[in-house]
Amino acid sequence: MNQLHWLLRAKRWVQNPPSPGRVKLVFAAVALCLAIVGIEHFIGWPDWMTVNSLRQKP
Template structure:
């Protein structure tokens, strides 16, 4: 039943595709996320952005 729902959704999307602006927005957000992941992977996470624990360590 789930496959039928996705097929109907794909049919509606094919009949009424998103605007060029929305496609650019989605690609921009995906590109920004990939840039952030790349920076974190290759450079690392800065210590000043790490949340300190509020619980005292035993």
């Protein structure tokens, strides 16, 4: 039943495709996320973005 739902959704998407601006927006968001992941992987996580513990250590 779930496959039928996705086929109907794909049919509607083909009949009314998104605008080129929406497609560019989605690709830009994905590219930004991949760039952040790549920077984090190759360069590392900056110390200023690390959360400090709020608990006092004995």
